[in-house]
Amino acid sequence: MRFPLILCACAASLAAQSPASSNVRGNAFPSVDSARRVIFHIKAPTAQKVQVMPVGGSNGLGKGPFDMTRSEDGLWSTTIGPVQPGFHYYWLLIDGVPANDPGSETYFGWARQSSGIDVPDPTLTFYEPKDVPHGDVSIHWYRSQVTGKMRRAYVYTPPGYGANTQARYPVLYLQHGAGESERGWTAQGRANFILDNLIAEGAAKPMIVVMENGYASRRDETSGRGNEAFPDLVMQDLIPEIDKAFRTRTGRLDRAIAGLSMGGGQAMQIGLANLDRFAGIGSFSGAGARNFDRQTSFGGVFKDAAGFNGKVKLLWIGCGREDGLFAGSAALHKALEEAGARHVWYESPGLHDWQVWRNHLHEFAPLLFQGKSE
């Protein structure tokens, strides 16, 4: 006799679990169901204690660590959730030591290769790969004069780039956050699929998107956070390299810079200091308005609002309301409003996480490159 499902108090727990799209191909775990509960598994017969550790204080998996339970044959497992949709970094703590889940692909975050889980939101498909033309992401190696080292940029070229050999494209420079790398916007952020879909819908202009590593130190520089030379790298090495190696449009109206968190600060810093080179700037969950002074902040660029408004086609600032940086971002918006500096302010539900930044890119990219080229 089959137990009637309708009477089962835990009916929801019967929902089918599917492997996360962020897994290593062919691995069943971690898995997710439609109620966004996640099951983690790991074979660790010799461990005394195994836990799931969501990384960071703003993680859609919850606070953790979550204890896993050992079966007789040494398989540890636990079910958590419902969790937030989106991409979440996690580690498995093996007797307290952070380790990767062998079932997960690795994603560079928290200054190391970390496990990650992508929890679907069935109401959002804008970042999913669809049956539309796909752009390529080129791993482009070059030598930096500023750092003296070989570096690589991840460069999205839009569908048609290879075939339309006379066409030239505007360029968005797009930066990751602290502890991440040039791989983040494609692996975690799915920027390529977001652009593919927007371009297929006619909602965004075909554009090149350049994703570099926000850390750069001058030759022989050993102290500091390691990102001190990044503005010089962008202006002296990266932009000339991209304009040489790819079919770009090179006027200021066809160049924009944006980033998330630390990268949002870098976009503001680099973009606002170089308005002869950039006309579009985006800060996604960036640092906000600490000590903002209209006369002096960002080199005093906001002291002449009319001049600023004449030059900058798009200054876009967004933040999730559950983000610890929200108050600062909202204060920056208010200060810019008071200064008469034209900008787009975008607030939405959301944490300091990749689901918000995917959404930010999806909102931001359609607003770029709408004017005529210079």
Add this chain to the structure above:
Amino acid sequence: MRFPLILCACAASLAAQSPASSNVRGNAFPSVDSARRVIFHIKAPTAQKVQVMPVGGSNGLGKGPFDMTRSEDGLWSTTIGPVQPGFHYYWLLIDGVPANDPGSETYFGWARQSSGIDVPDPTLTFYEPKDVPHGDVSIHWYRSQVTGKMRRAYVYTPPGYGANTQARYPVLYLQHGAGESERGWTAQGRANFILDNLIAEGAAKPMIVVMENGYASRRDETSGRGNEAFPDLVMQDLIPEIDKAFRTRTGRLDRAIAGLSMGGGQAMQIGLANLDRFAGIGSFSGAGARNFDRQTSFGGVFKDAAGFNGKVKLLWIGCGREDGLFAGSAALHKALEEAGARHVWYESPGLHDWQVWRNHLHEFAPLLFQGKSE
């Protein structure tokens, strides 16, 4: 008073340690010295036992596991070696559980993301990034009809590909080994730098190199090793996709296929069954001559040696002498020789590892695409 270095019995141990090039940027460990001794470090104050585990039976780090020693503040370390030059997979065993070293980048091998260390050989620079023009490696997404899924190929385009918009190029399909992925030939194998350097020297023809994942299952296929559909994928999906998306030469004289280990077997299987599409085939440390029968093996392609020799411009078979597959490879060479089938046999020192396969690619690529196009 400083102890005079000249009197130190362990003078060699004073050689300077440098961070491995395979590390996460900015991480000092693992480190290597000029005597090829490697120091591993990990902070793991709560672990009872930590070991370095070279993965696989044919690993240039040695047999392992190697116990690490705990300092008072919970830092574990050990020095091993001298080790073999080249790229070696390893895990850290945390109380017996395989985990990644946070100081290392991750490299897909052994069906999971693993740590790896690249130990330099100062006498070999052919795989190092040099100040020569660099090709790009494009991550190319496409939908496979055979599998019903989105897949990605890593596609090397040679220096000048972007600028010479009328030029078309021959194509090498290049496969990884069991448990690896489409990322292996660039991340572990440095195929892009090997080609850059060969092309810069004029030693190899500029070519496109396509690296796909050797695992593919037909829609709804769930059993088997997971690579059953790979030949169909190559012939029905991948080649048409690459010929559409990239500026390829499409005649058989301009198409070759090669691979390492499992990928060598796949190259033999696919290439020899499709001599109307391929004129170059390479097997690097492949499976060898088990049950080789001139009349029936590989669809009987060797039974008419003159016909075979008229069609195949290059059949290349290589193996390291310390490889467990060496005897089989040497037997295949002998059987082909007896059959009168023209081929290149390449034996060298070396294990079943990436240092051998880097060398194989470096030997093989210059021999490709030397005839006229059809």
